[in-house]
Amino acid sequence: xxxxxxxxxxxxxxxxxxxxxxxxxxxxxxxxxxxxxxxxxxxxxxxxxxxxxxxxxxxxxxxxxxxxxxxxxxxxxxxxxxxxxxxxxxxxxxxxxxxxxxxxxxxxxxxxxxxxxxxxxxxxxxxxxxxxxxxxxxxxxxxxxxxxxxxxxxxxxxxxxxxxxxxxxxxxxxxxxxxxxxxxxxxxxxxxxxxxxxxxxxxxxxxxxxxxxxxxxxxxxxxxxxxxxxxxxxxxxxxxxxxxxxxxxxxxxxxxxxxxxxxxxxxxxxxxxxxxxxxxxxxxxxxxxxxxxxxxxxxxxxxxxxxxxxxxxxxxxxxxxxxxxxxxxxxxxxxxxxxxxxxxxxxxxxxxxxxxxxxxxxxxxxxxxxxxxxxxxxxxxxxxxxxxxxxxxxxxxxxxxxxxxxxxxxxxxxxxxxxxxxxxxxxxxxxxxx
Amino acid sequence: xxxxxxxxxxxxxxxxxxxxxxxxxxxxxxxxxxxxxxxxxxxxxxxxxxxxxxxxxxxxxxxxxxxxxxxxxxxxxxxxxxxxxxxxxxxxxxxxxxxxxxxxxxxxxxxxxxxxxxxxxxxxxxxxxxxxxxxxxxxxxxxxxxxxxxxxxxxxxxxxxxxxxxxxxxxxxxxxxxxxxxxxxxxxxxxxxxxxxxxxxxxxxxxxxxxxxxxxxxxxxxxxxxxxxxxxxxxxxxxxxxxxxxxxxxxxxxxxxxxxxxxxxxxxxxxxxxxxxxxxxxxxxxxxxxxxxxxxxxxxxxxxxxxxxxxxxxxxxxxxxxxxxxxxxxxxxx
Numbered sequence: 001x002x003x004x005x006x007x008x009x010x011x012x013x014x015x016x017x018x019x020x021x022x023x024x025x026x027x028x029x030x031x032x033x034x035x036x037x038x039x040x041x042x043x044x045x046x047x048x049x050x051x052x053x054x055x056x057x058x059x060x061x062x063x064x065x066x067x068x069x070x071x072x073x074x075x076x077x078x079x080x081x082x083x084x085x086x087x088x089x090x091x092x093x094x095x096x097x098x099x100x101x102x103x104x105x106x107x108x109x110x111x112x113x114x115x116x117x118x119x120x121x122x123x124x125x126x127x128x129x130x131x132x133x134x135x136x137x138x139x140x141x142x143x144x145x146x147x148x149x150x151x152x153x154x155x156x157x158x159x160x161x162x163x164x165x166x167x168x169x170x171x172x173x174x175x176x177x178x179x180x181x182x183x184x185x186x187x188x189x190x191x192x193x194x195x196x197x198x199x200x201x202x203x204x205x206x207x208x209x210x211x212x213x214x215x216x217x218x219x220x221x222x223x224x225x226x227x228x229x230x231x232x233x234x235x236x237x238x239x240x241x242x243x244x245x246x247x248x249x250x251x252x253x254x255x256x257x258x259x260x261x262x263x264x265x266x267x268x269x270x271x272x273x274x275x276x277x278x279x280x281x282x283x284x285x286x287x288x289x290x291x292x293x294x295x296x297x298x299x300x301x302x303x304x305x306x307x308x309x310x311x312x313x314x315x316x317x318x319x320x321x322x323x324x325x326x327x328x329x330x331x332x333x334x335x336x337x338x339x340x341x342x343x344x345x346x347x348x349x350x351x352x353x354x355x356x357x358x359x360x361x362x363x364x365x366x367x368x369x370x371x372x373x374x375x376x377x378x379x380x381x382x383x384x385x386x387x388x389x390x391x392x393x394x395x396x397x398x399x400x401x402x403x404x405x406x407x408x409x410x411x412x413x414x415x416x417x418x419x420x421x422x423x424x425x426x427x428x429x430x431x432x433x434x
Numbered sequence: 435x436x437x438x439x440x441x442x443x444x445x446x447x448x449x450x451x452x453x454x455x456x457x458x459x460x461x462x463x464x465x466x467x468x469x470x471x472x473x474x475x476x477x478x479x480x481x482x483x484x485x486x487x488x489x490x491x492x493x494x495x496x497x498x499x500x501x502x503x504x505x506x507x508x509x510x511x512x513x514x515x516x517x518x519x520x521x522x523x524x525x526x527x528x529x530x531x532x533x534x535x536x537x538x539x540x541x542x543x544x545x546x547x548x549x550x551x552x553x554x555x556x557x558x559x560x561x562x563x564x565x566x567x568x569x570x571x572x573x574x575x576x577x578x579x580x581x582x583x584x585x586x587x588x589x590x591x592x593x594x595x596x597x598x599x600x601x602x603x604x605x606x607x608x609x610x611x612x613x614x615x616x617x618x619x620x621x622x623x624x625x626x627x628x629x630x631x632x633x634x635x636x637x638x639x640x641x642x643x644x645x646x647x648x649x650x651x652x653x654x655x656x657x658x659x660x661x662x663x664x665x666x667x668x669x670x671x672x673x674x675x676x677x678x679x680x681x682x683x684x685x686x687x688x689x690x691x692x693x694x695x696x697x698x699x700x701x702x703x704x705x706x707x708x709x710x711x712x713x714x715x716x717x718x719x720x721x722x723x724x725x726x727x728x729x730x731x732x733x734x735x736x737x738x739x740x741x742x743x744x745x746x747x748x749x750x751x752x753x754x755x756x757x758x759x760x761x762x763x764x765x766x767x768x
Contacts, residue, residue, distance in 0.1 A: 056549060188545045
């Protein structure tokens, strides 16, 4: 019986999606499925960090946003005028900043410790910062002055957004390297606090730096990844229309469903590859080392394992997987909307998925991703119904209106209560680690 | 050269807001550091505890206002504060009983309790949204200015005004009173000493007959009261939105870590470091400089190191610097 338990769980989740499709619409069901698959990939990334190594990061949303930014940089329409106006200058400024920071670490190692070193370095960094601003600002102003209503940014490379996926992973990995270098090896709470900050900064940059990705003006019309076609092209393509007509389906609905199925297949394929890779890694000497470190850091260190290095490695790999999913998300949505990067949606929801599914178990993370992903999005159409049924007995009035309005906020409360209940009564999750 | 005007502008844009903001942060960071030293975890729910307490203070304020009770020139919220504090204390004690106690008995790893505290954060945030909604609530009344800028100008004849908002003054006074009471309590009373003993060495404290549950309860009561006061002062000074308190977490953590997690004095000092750094970095210095050097030297820059949107980057940088160079903080926490 026990070996069928997991199968039943997955079948139950599949039933949820099928019911949504049959009772609401297949478009909605597939939409939720695609977002849930992306959440599964993010959950795999978080599971690598938490489940394998016990690292608690509160900055998942930062990795997701960096992945989104990668799509903009790689595949947004080029803006030659904007780039010519100040692009190279901005790049120079960023290069200068990188060199200045590298030089400061070199100085720090070379100079003798003491108050003088601290003062000299502080002075050096302040001066370097103002030089950086002096190079950066004119470039930024020039770029943002170029056609602000439609562009005002440096533009992207205009490549297919499939190329952006690995770039997103790399960008998230680079950010994770910096944070991990600083915050790992100290008390474990410090990683949680530091990642909270870096994520907030990444999202603030996306919101405010118009030259980069147009900030809150949103960057739309990002191209789709290969090989996903546009619905309008499908609707005039005889190779698509003929089989659809022979099945007797409506070509408009069929085209939207076809596109979503294609996305689902791509995401599913990547998810399967990731899980296969993770399972292989977990059952290798590397996986045993990592679990040994998680279960008892001191004895692992005594065995000669480099705990800090392994933690850094895992933190980077996990963040890269999340960045990959972030890039996939933005390329599917075809637009970058910085205000949508909420810690609730992309940090804590993913956490709940991993913990409910079963931390340390990849299949658990996937189950959690699908189940919680469905719940989170289904609340949007179920919530008002449920509230209507619950408040049916009340007379019309302020109280009833207030209660029905609050349905939207119930998500947060429910998420918190679910997290607390699972942590307390089923800390190993639905599919526990073997 | 007009040093006097430059000084007044400096007071007006840096010192007064910095003292007020630092006081508000200090009351919050004290709660974080106390919970850390006694319960040994970083409480991510602290920002939302502040929002929760403030929401109730606002409700009581409205109730008082509807009955026509006001505090004259002071905000009515000060009268409502004790009731709000009671509700907050009840809430944190209930949370401890229902949620945290289980993990304490289990001696769970601190990181598990940190995760649990994010769950509590959601529940509290959800409750705040249910109770008072997400829109901005203004509940400040009484005299707006303690020192009116026009009066100041007429009185001194300077070109530059100095304004002190009543809420800013109240924040500083409240912080001084709370800190004095807290430090007196920790240093002089038997209960305070038992709290410090428990935080220093749990086993030894247990051996000498200190009741751990009592210490934990008192810690929650103090942290809850401080959170409610800090939240209300912040809400009075800026305006209240339940969702902005989450973003206070970063400066409060930075303040607590700078001072040394677990050290109350450190939390207060750290808060003022964070508050003044934020203001110094995000302030547009043009006005102050224009009194010190001939204006034509200045060009047309604002002399602002970072835009105010990047406030969080300031506290983050401070946090990173401390983690890199002195992870135990200035006053050597845990």
